Amino acid sequence: MKITPFAVEQWMNEYETRCEHNLAETCVESLTVEHLLRLTGARDSLMEHLAPLTLTYGAIEGSDRLRAAVAALYEHQDIANVLITHGAIGANHLVHHTLVEPGDRVVSVLPAYQQHYSIPESIGADVRIVRLREDTGWLPDLDDLAAQITDGTKLVVLTNPNNPTGSLMDRDALQKVVDLCDAAGAWLLCDEVYRGIDQADPGTTASVADLYPRAISTGSMSKAFSAAGLRLGWVVASPELISELTIHRDYTTISVGMIDDLLAALALEHADAVLDRSRAIVRGNHAILSDWVEGQPGIDWVAPRGGTTALLRYDLPLSSRDLCVDLLRETGVMLTPGSALEVEGYLRIGYANNPEVLSRGLRLLGECLARRRA
Incomplete structure (x- = not known):
C-alpha cells in the first residue's frame, strides 16, 4: 500500500x-x-500503586480505571464507549482502517492533520476536500460541506479545535454538521486532541460524541494534558463501533503500557x-x-x-x-x-x-x- x-x-x-x-x-x-504528582496530590501515594505492578501486558482495551476517567471528560459516555489506543495518531489510524473501504466517500477539511485525508486516500476512498479559508475565520463553510456530503457518504472528518488554525466550532456549529451527516447516513469523526484549552470560559467545548450516535471522538494525553511521552490516546464511540475497532486493534496494539495507563488515569482523574x-x-x-x-x-x-x-x-x-x-x-x-x-x-x-x-x-x-x- x-x-x-x-x-x-x-x-x-x-x-x-x-x-x-x-x-x-x-x-x-x-x-x-514531579509536577504531575504535585498537581494530583499523589506524590506520596504513587508508589503504593506502582510498586506492585507486574510488568506484563495490561488490560487489552485499557484499564477500567483509565476508561472511566476518559468517559468522565464527556457528557453522556461510559466505559463501554471508550477504547484506549497508542496515542491519538493510533486512534485516528484505527478508525479510518475500520470504517473506510475502497470507493467510499470521505469528506475532510483542509488544513488539518494529514492522517485524515492521506490514510483514506491510500485505502482507495473517494476523498473530497473542503478547504478552510481565512475570510471565514478558518471555519468550515456549511454550504461547501453540504455539497460534498451526499447520500451514502461513509465518513466526514473534522478537527476541533483545529490544527493548525486554532479555529473553534461551538456546539451549535457542530450540531449543524451533525444534521448534514445524519441526513446522509454518514459517520462523523472529530479529532479532539486540543479539546479543553479554549481561550474563553468554560474552556471546553462540546464533543461530537455527545451529539450524534454515529459520531466518533478521538483524544489523547499529548496536547491539552501535556503528557505526550505517555503515548496514550483513545476513541469514544458507540459500543457497537468500539467492538469493531477492537477487532482491528488486535492486529496492531495488544495493550498500552501499564505504567502509561496508570499515570494517564491519575492525570485524568484530576483533569480540572x-x-x-x-x-x-x-x-x-x-x-x-x-x-x-x-x-x-x-x-x-x-x-x-x-x-x-x-x-x-x-x-x-x-x-x-x-x-x-x-x-x-x-x-x-x-x-x-x-x-x-x-x-x-x-x-x-x-x-x-x-x-x-x-x-x-x-x-x-x-x-x-x-x-x-x-
Whole structure:
C-alpha cells in the first residue's frame, strides 16, 4: 500500500532536535512526573500503586480505571464507549482502517492533520476536500460541506479545535454538521486532541460524541494534558463501533503500557487541575503572541480561539519552507512552514510552550523578518 509522505512529521523529524527555540511544538508545555504528582496530590501515594505492578501486558482495551476517567471528560459516555489506543495518531489510524473501504466517500477539511485525508486516500476512498479559508475565520463553510456530503457518504472528518488554525466550532456549529451527516447516513469523526484549552470560559467545548450516535471522538494525553511521552490516546464511540475497532486493534496494539495507563488515569482523574494549568499557559501565551502580531508589519492572522497553534500570514517573496529554514539557520527558531500543511504563504506557530521561550523566539523571528524587509 502506497501512502503520501506525512509532510508535517517529516519536517519535525528533520529539524526538531536541531533547533534552540521550538515554536513548532503543538503540545502544552510538557509536565514532569514531579509536577504531575504535585498537581494530583499523589506524590506520596504513587508508589503504593506502582510498586506492585507486574510488568506484563495490561488490560487489552485499557484499564477500567483509565476508561472511566476518559468517559468522565464527556457528557453522556461510559466505559463501554471508550477504547484506549497508542496515542491519538493510533486512534485516528484505527478508525479510518475500520470504517473506510475502497470507493467510499470521505469528506475532510483542509488544513488539518494529514492522517485524515492521506490514510483514506491510500485505502482507495473517494476523498473530497473542503478547504478552510481565512475570510471565514478558518471555519468550515456549511454550504461547501453540504455539497460534498451526499447520500451514502461513509465518513466526514473534522478537527476541533483545529490544527493548525486554532479555529473553534461551538456546539451549535457542530450540531449543524451533525444534521448534514445524519441526513446522509454518514459517520462523523472529530479529532479532539486540543479539546479543553479554549481561550474563553468554560474552556471546553462540546464533543461530537455527545451529539450524534454515529459520531466518533478521538483524544489523547499529548496536547491539552501535556503528557505526550505517555503515548496514550483513545476513541469514544458507540459500543457497537468500539467492538469493531477492537477487532482491528488486535492486529496492531495488544495493550498500552501499564505504567502509561496508570499515570494517564491519575492525570485524568484530576483533569480540572491539569487543564487549569494548561489554560493558564495557553491564555497567557496567547496574549504575548497577540501583542507581537499587532506590532509586526506584514504579519496578519485570525486569532485562535482554541488549541495551541495559529497561522501567521506573511508578505515576503519567499516560500514558507525557505523562510523557515533561513529562520532556523540564522536564529535557531523553529516554526512549521505552511507548505507542510498545504497552505503556502503562512507559518504555523505553536504558542503553548514556556513563556520565556515564546517571547525570545518571537523577538528573534521579528528581527529575522525585519532584515528581509530592509
